[in-house]
Amino acid sequence: MRCEIRHTTEYHYPKPAWDSFNQVRLHPSQEARQTVRSFHLHVTPDAEVTSHKDYFGAIVHHVHVHEQHRHLLIEAQALVDTHAVPDPVATPFGALWPERGRHTEFLVASPRVPAGSWPELFGVTRPIGTDDLPSFLVNLNSSLYRQFTYDTKATTVNTPLAEFATHQRGVCQDFTHAMLGITRQLGIPARYVSGYLYSGGEMVGAEATHAWVECFVPGYGWLGLDPTNNCLAHEKHIKIGHGREYSDVSPVRGTYYGGGQGRMDVAVHVYGQGQ
Structure with a gap:
């Protein structure tokens, strides 16, 4: 089946925060049981974004927001096709x-x-x-x-x-x-x-x-x-x-300077349809 995914993580700070470093694991894996057709990561305010594969093979994005901000939005959008796989046979x-x-x-x-x-x-x-x-x-x-x-x-x-x-x-x-x-x-x-x-x-x-x-x-x-x-x-x-x-494999985690006690809101929407 084809699945469209939208995952938003928002941080709200009572005071300006800066030098926010976030490690983001939201990119679906590419393997026999699923095909990633597209993936986009949107960050507000503008951020420096780099990526690498971790020890277990997952794609990890690093999001660094230099400037002062009271609101940080990290939105991941993906389109994935999942495939049927056989069940295992009896194995001792x-x-x-x-x-x-x-x-x-x-x-x-x-x-x-x-x-x-x-x-x-x-x-x-x-x-x-x-x-x-x-x-x-x-x-x-x-x-x-x-x-x-x-x-x-x-x-x-x-x-x-x-x-x-x-x-x-x-x-x-x-x-x-x-x-x-x-x-x-x-x-x-x-x-x-x-x-x-x-x-x-x-x-x-x-x-x-x-x-x-x-x-x-x-x-x-x-x-x-x-x-x-x-x-x-x-x-x-x-x-x-x-x-x-x-x-x-925690989805989003990071550190920041200033900001005070921030609030995090997460919303996940997955829409599916037959291929």
């Missing part, structure tokens, strides 16, 4: 072991997904006697969807995973970090994905950037799973990039 867990060395960075602990007994804390039974990795992942995805409660007021961007494990109420970022903690402890390479969701009113998490999980399946590649919506990541999921956790 044992096929993972020769592959784990190539994906160590998606198995080890990170600041937001620290080491811990996450399968036990979330009540997940280790897959003893189960020999179909994709089926296990799909069942785990469904189980977490039923177990967790989507609640935009329950957590913040900095809520620790251990705190979420206690009340199990939160948003897509929390659901994703929980599934990462569980799968990594089970020896399954897993990475955090940031992107957009065309929901058509059917799914939650489309009001801003969305998050889901990609788990490595030997012979198939990275399988996208969305525990927030109990589905695989298919044509309605538009990927920006991936990393170990949220911090690696």
Whole structure:
């Protein structure tokens, strides 16, 4: 399907700010499951914009506003075609072991997904006697969807995973970090994905950037799973990039001088149509 995306981030400052440096990760990725037809980044006031690819291959824009300003607008517009991909076939867990060395960075602990007994804390039974990795992942995805409660007021961007494990109420970022903690402890390479969701009113998490999980399946590649919506990541999921956790793919972050305590407003609109 064809998706048109408009993502605006606005900062309002009570006093003049200057030398605002922002790191922007809003450019959708180019890969087998999607084709980026166009991307434009508009900044007001005028800014110096450069770009590079980060360690994980995502395009990162650097926005530097030298002059004094009380209002900063960063607007990203993209047109992306998403493509249907086949579901994986039955694959034994044992096929993972020769592959784990190539994906160590998606198995080890990170600041937001620290080491811990996450399968036990979330009540997940280790897959003893189960020999179909994709089926296990799909069942785990469904189980977490039923177990967790989507609640935009329950957590913040900095809520620790251990705190979420206690009340199990939160948003897509929390659901994703929980599934990462569980799968990594089970020896399954897993990475955090940031992107957009065309929901058509059917799914939650489309009001801003969305998050889901990609788990490595030997012979198939990275399988996208969305525990927030109990589905695989298919044509309605538009990927920006991936990393170990949220911090690696946060959409916009930066620093500035002056300005006082600023306010940030974010709006995301995704329009979809058949190709």
